[in-house]
Amino acid sequence: MNLSQTWTSSIEVLSNDKASKVRRIAAKGWQAVGPVVIFIVMFAVVSILTPTFIGGGGLTIVASSAAPILLVALGQALVLNIGSIDLSNASITLLGAILLAMTLGSVGAVAPILIVLLVTLFGSVNGFIVAYAQVPSFALTLGTFGIFQSAALVVSSATTVYVTQNGQAVAALYQSGVAGLPMTFILGIIVAVVSWAFLRFTRAGLGMTAIGKNESGAIFSGVRTRTLKIVAYALSGLMAGLAGITIIAQAGSASPTGLGSDLLLPGIAAAIVGGTSISGGVTNPINVVFGAMTVALVPIATAAIGIDAQAQNLVYGAVIIVVVALTLSRSKNSIVK
């Protein structure tokens, strides 16, 4: 807090220093379109290096792979937006997928709904503890991450659980699609658009952003910060559950080590590449769509280009660092933790 700083910055505002205004608008513009531009550029580069990539349904492959990442990332973005983090959401996805695979046969088509409700409850428990016991979210969700992962191992007996009956009810999500994009990804886009509208046009959404920007200010403005924290975590749980459904839709099975077992870091990376600030108060779910596509593209592209399998993780890491450096929102302050 620095009053004299405000005092002088107001003069700068009044004086409308043109250069700084241009810089501000440019920064805002990049924040809006940066993630899209980066995805398009990377996609174009891969297509030029490997012309068969597009012909071979490259975009569809990327979208399929991006769908669970996107859903996890959207939940993460909502939690990052209130200035917290949810390290447990990927393990909730896995637990949800395993439970779904186990119950789909016996419970039938309502199983996905029940599972989503259950994991939403898991998420809200996270939120409740963060809001009321004031346990730092990093520590708390690191703990619940372990709990959910153990639960996934226990219920699955550490093996792959296959869907025995009614698999088609869910698999249709993956097999049908629009314009070459699977429904699982379309579901992600719908959730992104709804989240975007929620953050911009509802009092609850604006309240969440207010918490991320200045929690004290939000509290003193009468924003129900604790309730909204629980809602943010519940939504993260809900979206993690949807991600679990997309995994079953795609693979027809779930296991603690199979598809969807390593969504945590890609989920966080996708949120950040999509312009979400780690310190809270800044996110755009629409851009998270492109963040998820970028994060999904990198491993597929390295394989397509023919980079040595051993070096793929190296390239993945390096590309993520560069992309985050280009898109990370620094508008809130210059200090990034």
Place this chain on the structure above:
Amino acid sequence: MTTKATSQTSVLRLSNIDKKFGQTHALKNVSLEINHGEVIGLIGENGAGKSTLLKILTGIYQPDSGSIEVNGKSTKFRGPRDSVAAGIGVVHQEQSLFTNLTVAENIASGSKVASRFGIYRWGQINRAAAETLSIIGSSLDPSTKVSNLSFVDRQMVEIARAIRVDSTMGGSPLVILDEPTSVLERSETAILEREIRKLKAHGSVIFVSHRLDEIMRNCDRIMVMRNGELVADRVTSTVTEDELFKLMVGHEARAVSSSHRVVAADEQPVISVENLSRKGKYSNVSLSVHAGRLTAIVGSTGSGREELARALFGAEKFDSGSIAINGTKVTGWRIAKAVKRGVAYVPAERKVEGMVGGFSAAENITLTHPGKAAVGPIVFPLARNKIARTWFNTLDVRPNDIALDLARFSGGNQQKVVMAKWLNSPELSVLVLDHPLRGLDPGAAQTVNEQIKLACSNGAAVILLSDTLEEALEMGDDVIVMRDGEISATFDMTKESPSTLDLLERMV
């Protein structure tokens, strides 16, 4: 008042300084002269050009035209280094010392003598610091840790650092104090004023403040800026506070109506507090405020009035006693509930608690009580902008840009937006104000005061923790004095007219 100027050569002379930023003419042909041993008061509203002028003096901005003379020699400040070398030092309102280091380390940090080949030279550091301190008439021990110093002593270290001895080259220093008192308590202000008088023997001072009484007390000459021009340069004895206000703002101070609303005998108070206690903070506080009345609470630090005000808003817990709004006792009192019952709170910590920086002014205004900007949970940005525009016009918020991040407005304009946030509620019943005028320029202060009065006459019960006793006496229908957590006196201003001395006697 006479100046102590012994020689006629001016320490600093600015001639026809002009500065434009794009379309904005920030400084128009400003000329001024400062002599050795003078204390110059510099006043003006936010945006009047004071800040630009100070930045030119400190080498941060370069003037478009005009010339600067230091000690009779024409010079150019290409950067802060040149300005420091010419003996000009600035002390900002917020302190920037390293509290875990010694006085000497703070003063010498970054100077050439401080180290050689990366090795600290303690002897040099302490000697240089002592020398600098003596120049400004301070006898602080350079080896004391800053964390052990009082606020005012720290301010002296700031001054010493600003005019570091190795850079002044023995010349007469010019110290710019940029709103040094706006965060100080009254007693600390008195000490600082004494230090300023000591400084006069060694150099000159430019004193920037929004408090006209302080300016009148401490300065030999007063310069008034308005719209980028130096509109007056007067010897203090030839002007009055009212004249200064008019010069600054461009119109006369509008009299704030001081008629008191009379309360009917059976009228129920909007808020009544009974035997409210919090261990170690306040005990057995009882008070009630009726609609359309303003109760001012005065008291020194530790009187418990801040904690009491926060408890009324549900921001802090209380141990025992009760609060009733419109006759109904509240339970589980916290901010969200208080807001729902029409209680509003303007905090002293504006940037931390009063607003959400990063949100636009329009978003801030409608965050708490969206009014027509929201239907149920859904917010309509166009309706929001309309509401914000109305408030911007009513309160004359500048710059007139409702979409601008509120953090980028000046303090006074931020405070107007904070007021608008609460006034946007049609059901405002209790307005609790914690130092609402702190750090505001007189124009903004007047706007805020008018809105307080207006809210009051619209039927709100107002509780005001004022900056000054005069403010309490001028605004209050009732004035309550608190001492050590208890109410030591209550004055009904409709029947009594206590003096500031009467209040002070019951404060200590």
